[in-house]
Ligand SMILES: Nc1ncnc2c1ncn2[C@@H]1O[C@H](COP(=O)(O)OP(=O)(O)OP(=O)(O)O)[C@@H](O)[C@H]1O
C-alpha cells in the first residue's frame with residue numbers, strides 16, 4: 001500500500017469541502033506507486049458521486065510542483081485526458097496536508113494494460129504526439145530533472161556497486177550520450193515539455209480505448225524524441241529479453257507520425273535517444289536499488305531490466 005503519510009477522514013473531508021468538491025463519502029489508501037501517498041476519495045455533490053485522487057508528495061517540493069500541476073491543467077484544458085488539479089477559492093492548485101505538498105485530481109476511468117498489443121501502442125503513440133503539440137505553448141520552464149546533468153552526477157555514485165563489465169557499459173554509454181548532446185544535430189531536435197515516464201502503468205484504457213495518462217511528476221523540458229524513446233522502450237519490447245517487438249514499434253511510431261511526422265534528423269537520432277532513455281532508467285533504478293531513501297521507495301524496480309534494454313538497443317544500433 002503506497003501510503004507513507006496517513007491522512008484522517010476529517011482532514012480529507014475538510015480539504016474536499018474547501019475545494020468545493022462536495023461531501024466526502026469514502027476514502028481508501030491506494031496500492032501501487034512508489035513515490036507518493038495516494039488516496040482514492042469519493043464525494044457527493046448535488047446528488048452525484050465524484051471520484052478523486054488525493055496525492056501527498058513525499059519527494060517533490062512546493063517549488064518544483066507548480067511546473068507539473070499547471071502542465072496537467074494546461075493539457076486537460078486542451079482536451080488531453082490527464083488528471084486536472086482542482087483549485088480552491090483563490091485558484092490555488094497546490095495545497096498542504098500534514099505539512100506535505102498535496103493535490104486533488106479527478107480519478108481517471110479505466111485500468112492499465114500491462115500486456116499491450118499493437119492497438120494499444122498505436123493509441124499511446126498518437127496521444128504522445130498530441131501531448132507534445134498541446135504543450136508547445138506551455139509557458140513554464142523546468143529542465144528534465146532526470147536528464148544528462150543528473151546522469152553525470154549519479155553514475156559515479158552507483159559505479160562502486162557494479163560488476164566490472166556493468167561499470168564499463170555504464171561509463172561507455174554515458175560518454176556516448178555526453179558526446180551526442182554536444183552535436184549540432186542533437187541541438188536541433190525539437191523540444192518542449194515532455195512526460196518522460198510514459199510507461200504501461202501510467203496509462204489507462206477503458207473498453208480498449210485510451211482513457212487517461214497520468215503521473216506527470218518526472219515531466220520536464222527535453223527533446224520530444226527522448227519522450228518517444230521512453231515510450232517505445234516500455235510499450236514495444238519483450239519485457240523478458242528487452243528486444244523490440246517490430247509490430248508494436250511500427251504501430252506506435254506510425255500513429256505518432258500520423259499526428260506529428262518526425263523530421264529527418266529525428267529519424268536518424270531515434271536509436272541514440274532510445275539508448276538515452278534506457279540509460280536514464282537504468283541509472284535511476286540503480287540509484288533507488290543501492291541508495292534507497294528512507295520511507296520513500298517501497299519496492300525498488302529491478303535495475304537489470306534496463307541494463308538488458310540498453311544492451312538490446314546498442315545491439316540494434318550495431319546490427
Ligand atoms: N488520476 C488518477 N486516476 C486514477 N488512478 C490513479 C490516478 N492517479 C494515480 N492513480 C492510481 O494510483 C496508482 C499510483 O499512482 P502513481 O503511479 O502516480 O504513484 P507514484 O507513487 O507516483 O508511483 P510511480 O512513481 O511508481 O509511478 C496508479 O497505479 C493508479 O492506479
Ligand SMILES: N[C@@H](CCO)C(=O)O
Nearest residue numbers: 197199281284285301
Ligand atoms: N517508470 C519508472 C518508475 C518511476 O515512475 C521505472 O519503471 O523505473
